[in-house]
Amino acid sequence: MADQPSIEFWFDFPSTYSYPAAMRVDERAQSVGIRVIWRAFLLGPIFAKQGWNTSPFNIYPSKGRYMWRDMERICAREGLPFVQPPGFPQNGLLAGRIACAFSDEPWVPTFARAVFTAQFADGQNIADKEILAACLTEAGQDPEHAFEQATTPEAKDLMRARTARAEDLGLFGAPSFLVGREVFWGYDRLDWALQFALDRA
Amino acid sequence: MADQPSIEFWFDFPSTYSYPAAMRVDERAQSVGIRVIWRAFLLGPIFAKQGWNTSPFNIYPSKGRYMWRDMERICAREGLPFVQPPGFPQNGLLAGRIACAFSDEPWVPTFARAVFTAQFADGQNIADKEILAACLTEAGQDPEHAFEQATTPEAKDLMRARTARAEDLGLFGAPSFLVGREVFWGYDRLDWALQFALDRA
Numbered sequence: 432m433a434d435q436p437s438i439e440f441w442f443d444f445p446s447t448y449s450y451p452a453a454m455r456v457d458e459r460a461q462s463v464g465i466r467v468i469w470r471a472f473l474l475g476p477i478f479a480k481q482g483w484n485t486s487p488f489n490i491y492p493s494k495g496r497y498m499w500r501d502m503e504r505i506c507a508r509e510g511l512p513f514v515q516p517p518g519f520p521q522n523g524l525l526a527g528r529i530a531c532a533f534s535d536e537p538w539v540p541t542f543a544r545a546v547f548t549a550q551f552a553d554g555q556n557i558a559d560k561e562i563l564a565a566c567l568t569e570a571g572q573d574p575e576h577a578f579e580q581a582t583t584p585e586a587k588d589l590m591r592a593r594t595a596r597a598e599d600l601g602l603f604g605a606p607s608f609l610v611g612r613e614v615f616w617g618y619d620r621l622d623w624a625l626q627f628a629l630d631r632a
Numbered sequence: 633m634a635d636q637p638s639i640e641f642w643f644d645f646p647s648t649y650s651y652p653a654a655m656r657v658d659e660r661a662q663s664v665g666i667r668v669i670w671r672a673f674l675l676g677p678i679f680a681k682q683g684w685n686t687s688p689f690n691i692y693p694s695k696g697r698y699m700w701r702d703m704e705r706i707c708a709r710e711g712l713p714f715v716q717p718p719g720f721p722q723n724g725l726l727a728g729r730i731a732c733a734f735s736d737e738p739w740v741p742t743f744a745r746a747v748f749t750a751q752f753a754d755g756q757n758i759a760d761k762e763i764l765a766a767c768l769t770e771a772g773q774d775p776e777h778a779f780e781q782a783t784t785p786e787a788k789d790l791m792r793a794r795t796a797r798a799e800d801l802g803l804f805g806a807p808s809f810l811v812g813r814e815v816f817w818g819y820d821r822l823d824w825a826l827q828f829a830l831d832r833a
Contacts, residue, residue, distance in 0.1 A: 452809075460708060481692055491682055491804065493799075493802045493803070493804040494804050496802055497804065497815060497817060500814075500815075501817075504824075549736060593833045598694075601697055601698060602694070603692065603694040603695050603698065604695075613665060613701075614701075616702075619820055619821075620820070623705075
């Protein structure tokens with residue numbers, strides 16, 4: 432097991448293209464014997480340094496229109512339900528802090544998929560603690576404990592460090608897949624990233 | 633032949649990702665019985681309306697670094713030579729006007745591939761008329777005649793109209809593939825676009 436090849440899956444909860452990636456990354460990777468390391472981070476601070484105060488999909492309308500149509504196509508192809516959530520981008524800070532604070536816990540992928548499903552399949556607001564509580568329950572966790580652990584000063588620092596690490600790695604969008612120092616950006620690069628991980632194993 | 637399915641291939645000569653797309657689009661499409669309509673346009677005026685006076689790959693350095701590395705990987709995978717051209721983005725106006733003025737001539741794809749090869753395989757400057765003359769000769773054309781026809785007021789208007797049409801279609805990057813009114817953006821969406829064209833045929 433020590434030598435099992437792995438990829439890091441860097442995602443941000445409000446990110447549309449992170450949704451199909453999150454729903455499929457584990458099964459695709461497992462089918463070729465690759466382990467997935469889930470890494471929640473925040474695009475907001477990275478966008479802010481580029482002078483953007485919202486998603487580029489809002490700033491550049493033609494890009495935004497394309498993305499919404501493209502998401503419909505991708506989700507149809509993947510057999511995933513898809514709705515445009517109320518408000519975009521949503522505030523994914525608390526969800527991200529939870530996924531970050533409990534990073535290597537085996538339930539994080541289940542929690543993360545529940546959050547993405549709530550947002551992009553059920554059109555719910557993931558800043559709402561009740562919604563997140565249901566996602567935590569689905570992952571077998573006690574919501575109050577998770578909220579508490581995810582909002583300590585240490586947990587907040589961890590999220591800041593995680594996002595700084597994303598920046599150091601040169602990440603500028605989500606999802607991104609990391610294989611060694613090699614970055615693959617975008618849902619549609621998942622298979623390339625897996626192939627790259629196999630080739631270097 | 634009237635009912636042969638087709639895709640429109642929208643490209644801009646200075647665009648890096650347009651290079652592998654231009655080199656492969658005809659063979660991939662032909663292998664599945666699809667006709668390709670080549671459509672040169674200018675991203676510059678579209679970028680300018682978004683407040684960009686150069687390529688976003690220059691404005692956003694992490695995105696630029698990723699793109700150059702990604703181009704190396706794509707070209708290695710496609711078996712295409714690749715060098716970073718001297719200066720980016722290059723001035724592709726004259727090359728674009730030629731491809732636009734002679735739009736439906738059968739030699740345009742050959743000319744376009746020669747221009748992309750000069751720029752991204754041989755590292756030449758495609759604003760240089762001597763370089764373009766060699767590309768025209770390779771496509772069996774008289775360079776002086778082509779330069780003349782491509783710089784008439786009518787040819788300039790044609791290029792403006794082409795770029796306005798790209799904007800109307802919602803294009804915001806290159807390459808883009810158009811199937812009916814459906815847009816697929818990016819080199820890595822070529823196969824999706826072809827599949828979409830087959831499905832609706």
